Amino acid sequence: MADASYTTPVGDYDTQLGDYFALLKPRVMSLVVFTALVGLLAAPVSVHPVIAFSSILFVAIGAGASGALNMWWDADIDAVMRRTAKRPIPSGRVPAGEAMSLGLARAGLSVMMLGLSANLLAAGLLAFTIFFYAVIYSMWLKRSTPQNIVIGGAAGAFPPVIGWVIATGSFSVEAWLMFALIFMWTPPHFWALALFMKSDYDDADVPMLTVTHGRRATRAHVFGYTLPLVLLAVGTGFTAIGGPLYLSAAVILNALFLKGAYDIWRRDEAQAEADEYRVEKKFFRLSLWYLFAHFGMILIEAMLRPFGLGGW
Amino acid sequence: MTFKPEHEIHTRRKGRNIGVGLMLAGFVVLILALTFTKVTNGDFELPKAEELTQ
Numbered sequence: 001m002a003d004a005s006y007t008t009p010v011g012d013y014d015t016q017l018g019d020y021f022a023l024l025k026p027r028v029m030s031l032v033v034f035t036a037l038v039g040l041l042a043a044p045v046s047v048h049p050v051i052a053f054s055s056i057l058f059v060a061i062g063a064g065a066s067g068a069l070n071m072w073w074d075a076d077i078d079a080v081m082r083r084t085a086k087r088p089i090p091s092g093r094v095p096a097g098e099a100m101s102l103g104l105a106r107a108g109l110s111v112m113m114l115g116l117s118a119n120l121l122a123a124g125l126l127a128f129t130i131f132f133y134a135v136i137y138s139m140w141l142k143r144s145t146p147q148n149i150v151i152g153g154a155a156g157a158f159p160p161v162i163g164w165v166i167a168t169g170s171f172s173v174e175a176w177l178m179f180a181l182i183f184m185w186t187p188p189h190f191w192a193l194a195l196f197m198k199s200d201y202d203d204a205d206v207p208m209l210t211v212t213h214g215r216r217a218t219r220a221h222v223f224g225y226t227l228p229l230v231l232l233a234v235g236t237g238f239t240a241i242g243g244p245l246y247l248s249a250a251v252i253l254n255a256l257f258l259k260g261a262y263d264i265w266r267r268d269e270a271q272a273e274a275d276e277y278r279v280e281k282k283f284f285r286l287s288l289w290y291l292f293a294h295f296g297m298i299l300i301e302a303m304l305r306p307f308g309l310g311g312w
Numbered sequence: 313m314t315f316k317p318e319h320e321i322h323t324r325r326k327g328r329n330i331g332v333g334l335m336l337a338g339f340v341v342l343i344l345a346l347t348f349t350k351v352t353n354g355d356f357e358l359p360k361a362e363e364l365t366q
Contacts (some may be wrong), residue, residue, distance in 0.1 A: 017327065
């Protein structure tokens with residue numbers, strides 16, 4: 001278990017509160033909080049604000065726990081990748097063992113507290129999500145298959161389902177549509193990143209599609225995975241969580257996204273290197289707005305519904 | 313009555329300790345609010361007397 005025994009000299013440095021916070025992957029956590037909140041508010045059941053706030057907080061702590069466990073396990077990979085070398089463990093600001101203990105403690109706390117504040121199904125789903133991200137994705141898929149982010153993307157897709165289950169106590173088609181939106185969005189998002197973070201994954205020996213199947217195949221995969229995503233995202237506009245506002249935004253965003261994916265597919269490496277991966281970087285930035293806007297519109301439709309305006 | 317001079321580690325870790333203290337206080341307040349909400353929201357029912365005696 002070379003990964004777990006990875007240690008960095010912490011020396012005389014005193015770990016600061018900010019270092020522990022960075023261990024929780026705050027940017028990923030913010031996406032988890034947002035999508036879980038949308039799932040909770042889009043559900044056709046109202047939740048007491050205190051219960052809603054505390055439940056989302058426990059989901060955030062659970063997401064942070066899986067982030068800490070991921071950083072503990074992947075410290076050896078993070079140390080050789082330019083993008084992640086400054087993370088708390090490889091930079092020597094947090095000892096690896098401390099990150100593992102914090103991750104495990106927070107995972108246990110978040111699941112237990114979500115069970116108490118919301119319901120056992122939501123707690124079970126959070127526990128499964130943490131397990132999926134830390135064990136299935138980080139420990140197994142990431143180092144063994146180029147499908148790592150395709151299957152592993154499920155971990156990031158569960159939060160809106162958890163939000164929905166917090167409110168309703170059960171699953172529904174709408175919750176799984178939100179799951180599918182994130183699940184289908186993840187591969188083109190990360191493959192675009194892998195295209196312009198050129199040597200990172202090679203250096204770390206992570207079997208990303210760019211490393212195992214080459215950059216030409218990755219470009220084709222970005223376009224290929226974008227097609228069903230576009231159908232799904234626009235189709236969601238006609239369901240109970242969609243509406244005219246969502247549909248209008250989805251049509252525009254998906255047209256832009258499809259154009260970006262097509263441009264990536266049509267380019268070759270010489271063209272990309274000539275303009276320093278301008279198209280790939282633009283597509284990656286758009287992908288961040290893409291997901292935020294889709295969930296934002298689901299939220300707006302849900303907020304307008306009590307006034308007889310949202311939805312169909 | 314004499315107090316030992318504060319150890320250097322306490323001054324060095326002051327920010328971190330205050331942060332942890334505030335988080336713990338926040339957690340206590342949250343549990344209190346959650347308990348109050350659950351009890352007053354109709355989710356919570358005291359066990360019936362006959363159930364207790366069985």
